Amino acid sequence: MTSHLGTDDGALSDSGPTEAPLGGTEDGRDRAAESAAAPLDPPAPKGAEAADVTDDHDDSSQDRLDRLAAPLSGPVAPEPEPPGPVAAPAAPHRPPAPSVTAPVVPPSPAPTAFVPGPLPPGYAPSGHGASELSDGAPHAGFAASAPAPLPASLSLADVAPRRRSQWAMIVIPLVLALLIALSTYLLVTARALERRNAEWEQVARSTGQDLAKARDDLAGALAELDGTRAQLDAAQTRITELADEKAQLGDDREVQQRLVDFQSKVSDAARNVTSALTSCVDGQNKLITYLQDSAMYDPVELTRFRTDVTRVCDSATDANKALQEVLTR
Amino acid sequence: MTRRGTTSLRAAGAALSVVLAAGCGVLPALPGPMPTDIVPSHAPIAEPTQTGNLSVDGFDAAQRMAVRIRNIGCSSLSTGSGFAIDESTLITNRHVVADSDDLQVSTYDGRDIAVTAASIAGLADLAVVRTAQPLPAAPVLAESDPAPGDPVTVVGYPLGGQLTVTSGQVIGTTTDPLNENLGEVLITDAPVEPGSSGSAALDSEGRVIGVVYAKNSTGMSFVVPVSTLRAMLADDTSFVESTSCATTS
Numbered sequence: 001m002t003s004h005l006g007t008d009d010g011a012l013s014d015s016g017p018t019e020a021p022l023g024g025t026e027d028g029r030d031r032a033a034e035s036a037a038a039p040l041d042p043p044a045p046k047g048a049e050a051a052d053v054t055d056d057h058d059d060s061s062q063d064r065l066d067r068l069a070a071p072l073s074g075p076v077a078p079e080p081e082p083p084g085p086v087a088a089p090a091a092p093h094r095p096p097a098p099s100v101t102a103p104v105v106p107p108s109p110a111p112t113a114f115v116p117g118p119l120p121p122g123y124a125p126s127g128h129g130a131s132e133l134s135d136g137a138p139h140a141g142f143a144a145s146a147p148a149p150l151p152a153s154l155s156l157a158d159v160a161p162r163r164r165s166q167w168a169m170i171v172i173p174l175v176l177a178l179l180i181a182l183s184t185y186l187l188v189t190a191r192a193l194e195r196r197n198a199e200w201e202q203v204a205r206s207t208g209q210d211l212a213k214a215r216d217d218l219a220g221a222l223a224e225l226d227g228t229r230a231q232l233d234a235a236q237t238r239i240t241e242l243a244d245e246k247a248q249l250g251d252d253r254e255v256q257q258r259l260v261d262f263q264s265k266v267s268d269a270a271r272n273v274t275s276a277l278t279s280c281v282d283g284q285n286k287l288i289t290y291l292q293d294s295a296m297y298d299p300v301e302l303t304r305f306r307t308d309v310t311r312v313c314d315s316a317t318d319a320n321k322a323l324q325e326v327l328t329r
Numbered sequence: 330m331t332r333r334g335t336t337s338l339r340a341a342g343a344a345l346s347v348v349l350a351a352g353c354g355v356l357p358a359l360p361g362p363m364p365t366d367i368v369p370s371h372a373p374i375a376e377p378t379q380t381g382n383l384s385v386d387g388f389d390a391a392q393r394m395a396v397r398i399r400n401i402g403c404s405s406l407s408t409g410s411g412f413a414i415d416e417s418t419l420i421t422n423r424h425v426v427a428d429s430d431d432l433q434v435s436t437y438d439g440r441d442i443a444v445t446a447a448s449i450a451g452l453a454d455l456a457v458v459r460t461a462q463p464l465p466a467a468p469v470l471a472e473s474d475p476a477p478g479d480p481v482t483v484v485g486y487p488l489g490g491q492l493t494v495t496s497g498q499v500i501g502t503t504t505d506p507l508n509e510n511l512g513e514v515l516i517t518d519a520p521v522e523p524g525s526s527g528s529a530a531l532d533s534e535g536r537v538i539g540v541v542y543a544k545n546s547t548g549m550s551f552v553v554p555v556s557t558l559r560a561m562l563a564d565d566t567s568f569v570e571s572t573s574c575a576t577t578s
Contacts, residue, residue, distance in 0.1 A: 170338065174345065182352075186356070189358075189359055192359050196360040199363050203367060207368075233387075235387070236387050239386070239388075239437075239438050239439070242439055243435065243437060243438055243492070244492075247397055247399070247439070247486075250433065250441075251399065251406060251408065254399065254406050
């Protein structure tokens with residue numbers, strides 16, 4: 001679509017009324033209608049009208065429009081010149097194709113949807129350039145109609161850039177603001193994290209010192225624990241030994257006690273034997289004395305006394321034998 | 330601006346808001362306030378995997394429950410072993426306390442415990458001794474008799490000497506070769522000696538599984554099973570008061 005703006009082909013004039021319906025706004029249609037309906041209008045008002053159309057555009061759109069309109073408005077701007085020297089100004093005002101097509105060609109698929117309509121009368125191409133026009137009327141008509149498709153072409157080409165520019169006016173500041181805010185936030189966060197990192201490092205060093213001290217204390221405590229365990233084992237062993245020694249001493253004590261008791265009983269028995277033997281001897285001595293003067297005593301009493309002495313001596317003899325037997329065991 | 334443009338602008342704004350919201354989630358957050366103390370007040374304490382020899386003096390429960398019994402007879406002196414089943418009750422063999430004029434009990438650490446009474450069982454080589462002072466520790470009786478192959482630990486005073494712990498395993502069961510026990514007795518290969526009579530036979534968890542009462546020439550030890558002990562303790566008439574040799578002679 002925009003390529004039509006950069007050429008001087010006869011199809012240029014065809015695009016005006018054909019593209020008009022493709023315009024996104026009623027203004028585009030109106031301008032196309034105007035351009036089709038007034039091919040003989042003076043070019044100046046058309047140029048002025050085209051300039052008016054772009055008044056409400058922003059600067060960038062105006063610049064772009066100026067660039068686009070420059071090749072077409074070239075022959076229009078020198079309005080005082082008569083249509084006679086049409087061929088003369090046509091050649092020098094031919095716009096360089098790259099300067100126009102390069103910034104305007106949109107990547108949109110609009111050209112594929114372009115459907116050429118019937119050519120209006122007076123717009124049939126007769127050649128490839130304005131210089132090939134046979135008379136002045138068509139030439140004048142071409143000169144007059146050259147600005148005619150300008151509004152239509154400008155509106156068609158301006159719709160998408162205009163929207164893009166509007167979007168750009170909104171999005172770019174927003175993105176810039178967002179990037180600035182993001183950068184600020186990241187900067188603040190990075191500095192805060194840097195400070196926090198320093199604080200944590202300090203804490204880590206302090207904790208590391210505490211840990212090292214705790215490890216030393218733990219190593220000391222474990223060493224003491226090992227020593228204490230060894231002492232405990234030794235103490236347990238010693239306690240067991242002492243308990244056994246005490247038990248053995250208790251056994252010995254009980255044995256000795258039993259021996260003492262036995263010795264005591266033996267001593268008592270020996271004392272009793274000794275006493276019995278003494279009594280025996282005493283009785284026998286008395287019996288001997290009595291028998292020396294037996295006439296002085298009753299024979300019956302002497303016999304009874306002799307029997308008693310014999311019994312005491314027999315008991316003493318038996319006790320002595322028993323004692324001797326016990327002592328010999 | 331047309332309605333379509335406004336709608337597109339709103340959609341773009343919404344999309345931008347969504348992107349901003351998602352982006353805020355990705356952005357790093359500002360660090361919060363620095364914690365004043367990072368050391369926990371209560372550090373987690375690891376659960377002990379085993380109790381070890383945790384007691385007031387480092388001796389384990391098996392040693393603390395064992396007692397040495399001195400039987401002072403009218404004409405002799407003998408020693409045996411025993412173990413506590415509660416604070417003031419000992420279990421030992423009948424032949425350990427028989428024909429005694431005096432019974433003397435001492436603990437693992439050499440303390441003497443006064444005996445207040447002794448009772449003997451008629452159907453098993455078992456006796457119960459009551460003490461005046463509390464005993465250091467008491468084990469738990471196993472619920473059932475051990476099976477052949479189960480580990481067994483014997484704690485006692487062999488030959489009247491030091492407190493000794495020996496280990497072995499249950500060989501099986503047999504009838505009492507001494508005809509002193511009703512029913513079957515356990516056979517183990519845990520080493521015992523004279524003086525070990527009345528020692529507690531413990532399982533791997535420290536529970537009493539029987540009472541050692543005899544040994545044979547091949548080194549096998551004979552144990553009154555815990556089932557018999559439980560049956561005797563459950564029957565109030567199974568134990569009778571032990572008589573002193575001084576009163577019978």
